Amino acid sequence: MTAASRPVTGAGHDPAVWRDRLEATDGWSVADLRALVPGRDRLLVLSAHPDDESIGAGRLLSAWRRSGGRALAVTATAGEACFDDVGVRPEGLAEARLVEWRAALAALDVEAGTAYGLPDGGLETAEDALVHAVTTTVTDLGDTDDLVLLAPHPQDPHPDHRAVGRAAAAVGARLGIPVWHFRVWMTYWSAPDVDLSGRLVTVAVDGTDDRAWDAAVRAFATQLEPQRPGWGAVVPPAMLAHHDRQLLVLPLEETP
Numbered sequence: 210m211t212a213a214s215r216p217v218t219g220a221g222h223d224p225a226v227w228r229d230r231l232e233a234t235d236g237w238s239v240a241d242l243r244a245l246v247p248g249r250d251r252l253l254v255l256s257a258h259p260d261d262e263s264i265g266a267g268r269l270l271s272a273w274r275r276s277g278g279r280a281l282a283v284t285a286t287a288g289e290a291c292f293d294d295v296g297v298r299p300e301g302l303a304e305a306r307l308v309e310w311r312a313a314l315a316a317l318d319v320e321a322g323t324a325y326g327l328p329d330g331g332l333e334t335a336e337d338a339l340v341h342a343v344t345t346t347v348t349d350l351g352d353t354d355d356l357v358l359l360a361p362h363p364q365d366p367h368p369d370h371r372a373v374g375r376a377a378a379a380v381g382a383r384l385g386i387p388v389w390h391f392r393v394w395m396t397y398w399s400a401p402d403v404d405l406s407g408r409l410v411t412v413a414v415d416g417t418d419d420r421a422w423d424a425a426v427r428a429f430a431t432q433l434e435p436q437r438p439g440w441g442a443v444v445p446p447a448m449l450a451h452h453d454r455q456l457l458v459l460p461l462e463e464t465p
């Protein structure tokens with residue numbers, strides 16, 4: 210960090226902090242995941258902010274699509290509050306982030322669904338509206354027998370991510386839809402002994418999915434590039450360095 214740089218996001222762990230925990234995970238293929246949920250070929254991926262799905266689940270989304278599965282993404286907010294900690298909301302930021310989101314989803318070959326327009330930074334106080342919005346999305350898809358929900362983990366360090374993780378779990382439990390969770394800030398900010406209440410696995414993907422992940426993540430210029438002279442990035446390289454593989458937390462009771 211130079212003397213002039215102003216961090217927008219708090220510092221986190223070196224990836225080595227999580228090395229032992231990640232080396233202890235089982236490797237699952239997309240075929241293994243499909244076998245866990247027979248007949249369910251559609252992923253509905255829920256984000257708190259445009260970019261959660263790409264950073265945390267982009268490799269899986271790419272591999273899922275290439276395996277013939279369908280995937281639809283929704284985002285609870287437009288991510289308009291990402292610079293609130295430094296006291297600024299750049300003009301047009303919400304619109305820019307949604308443009309980035311659609312470009313990233315195109316790179317992953319994932320359909321862009323609804324942006325709910327709930328308040329960035331305020332999802333914990335809008336959880337009823339969030340559950341209602343997710344329920345509406347699911348209901349509008351019609352048959353839920355082919356669906357799997359994919360959402361940030363309810364223990365992710367970001368409160369908005371936790372709210373989306375809980376909302377997904379609530380809707381999934383009520384409607385009988387499996388829910389898989391991905392990490393966003395978890396390995397960067399949380400200690401490896403965090404209670405995941407599930408089975409942490411590494412999903413095996415190939416180079417095509419790594420490249421799709423990279424292309425999707427690079428679409429989020431407002432998050433990866435300093436937006437003012439002297440600022441750091443919202444999503445710093447040190448955080449992205451954690452995302453060199455696809456992790457997933459599966460429900461304990463449904464895994465062999």
Ligand SMILES: [Zn+2]
Nearest residue numbers: 257258261393
């Ligand atoms: Zn986020």
